[in-house]
Amino acid sequence: MRPLHLSAAQALARTRAQLADTSLLLAARPDMAALLLAGRVLSSERTPLRRLPPLGWVTAHAPTAREILKDYRHFTNLTEGGVGDLWAQVLGPWVLDMFDGPGHHDLRTRTRELFTEDSAAALVAEAWQDSFDAARRELVTGGTVDIAALSRMLVGRMMGALLGIDEVRHDSAAADELFATGERLAGLALDTGADTTLPEDRVAQAQEIVRQLTANVPAAFADPQPGTILERCARLGLGLRETTGLCALLMVAGTETSASAMARTVALLADTGDQHLLRRDRSLLPEAVREGLRVTTPAAVIGRGVSADVEIAGARMQAGERVMMLTWTANTRYGGFDLRRGYVPEVRQLWFGAGRHLCLGAPLARAEIAGLLTMLLDAAAEAGAPGWQIVERTPQRRVMIPGYQRLVVALA
Template identity: 40%
Template structure:
């Protein structure tokens, strides 16, 4: 029997998961042991097959994001008036439809340039000058700047500190979700902390609510009839979802390209950027497990799921089961964009994510030489696996 040892890139990815939450390091063996579908005590139904996962995402009649075991249920306890009714049903669909054009490809590309163009140019200049750059810190500022602009919050043009402080608050809020394997019912102490952090993150919404442009999320929410408090809640949800996960992918993609040596191929052919982004999103799958609650008896994969059951979609395992990071892998239909979810809850910011990563990689490659990692530190005890520090410099 031939045993394939993990590559350097895979070791670092596993270490990131273990540092964030030790249980995350068990995703691969748990996924393999439960494929395609199995009920695990205190965890729920574990879905480790891509087609079954897609069925769960598409079937909003029997599976809900707003009940125990799912993210909408957790968020509704943190966001006050922006409650469970806007995670499912007609109100959810109306809100998504009203915001869709803000996240299209043209709007996203322009937004990234306006929000981060100067920061990206600083990155290129620093690298060309031989300076060491902490990509983890860069990612925190980069994602926060983008989401502040798309939301319509007041921007800071000259300093990074406000964005780092905002990102730190968003991380602390997300980290309150650690350990929600059995239930998403939030203990009172964590609920209080969460609402305090949400109030801090959304503190400036009231200052711009009346004047925000309809080309921003805050202005559009107002125009759609959401109250100030409801708009504040959605803004917090949006900026947290659009920063922490992308910062995770951005840093890990830089490390993957370094550890696999594939940065050399990109430097020789920038046309491979779309493949690098697709592979980076697939391999990192920064939301490794996605929960749903069963709201109606249903058959899935030959098994009978009952109302009140919980489902865990093993996104990271499913996406990584097709192979290592590989620029030659190509489009794999069975895992197509599963990292963005599916159905009515397919990630609203998917096009924005691609625009951000494309512009970032273009800037990194424009420096003209391979980079080396001089220091890396994993973030410990975190909800989303990501680098706390990732120093690079050009060779």
């Protein structure tokens, strides 16, 4: 890591930027935010893993979290504490094989090329260019754009494009609706942490939301558009049930997370003043995306169940126990947003997980953030403005993934 030399004013701006982003965690899930902040002292280089009854094991040490995520012989996401456990209650026990069994390996092998850096950038350009043009025009002519609302609508539209559902792809209101429905589904898991067993009424609500979310899938799957995920599923030989389940998963995994990182990265660049470095040198765009993902870490916690006794970092963990990886804490331990920080090898890309469940949509998420930042940089360049400024911001309250409800920007 390169040493960072900052003036007092710059250091203050960076502290404020970090506080503004951290306050989003407190607004979204105060209890989880408390645990994430406490993780800084609970889990250290010397004692990476702590047992915290009734939560189970907790770590905020990046190398230990990665070791656990990569060790599929001793850890699983199918038992209590893992995301597979949540989905199995909602979709049925058939998902278990697809989530962590041989079916998962098969699916990941066949979908390896689903998103590459190039295909993801092309998807973003194709699906979002008209919305970007409209936002850029608005900014250049002196107007304001709510980046948080724009991001939600865009990721909703992206799902329409990926799944070949034209109604969502071309209609902003339908895209907003898809996002809000996905958010309601994720919200049902709000109070879960280590304990992922949902009460019966929540399971019923979740099943109804999945039905709404995927209402268009059967028709689109019957005659899938070329290049869509549905076509890929059909070619993989997946049936309608599995395809519908996968679509529901994508709509939840790839919407709130991306929208959160997009708006928060825009705010961090403005708050730290690093947008000016980026404006002068656009080759820093990948750094801006990476720092944005590191500092925001939208999936702030990843859970696993211990499936077989194992000793990790001096801790003896027993089958049936649970472990929570505080990835936000692990990633932000290395400092606040700074474009000059460089790659942090201890962390790699822990914001996308690690091992066999490493985020399937990582290239797409990166392209989405890069696309939004490019639109803002283009708008500033066209207007001859020094950058963008935030004129209003409100956090989202009681949501699974922290983010801005409103982040209104104008050109400076």
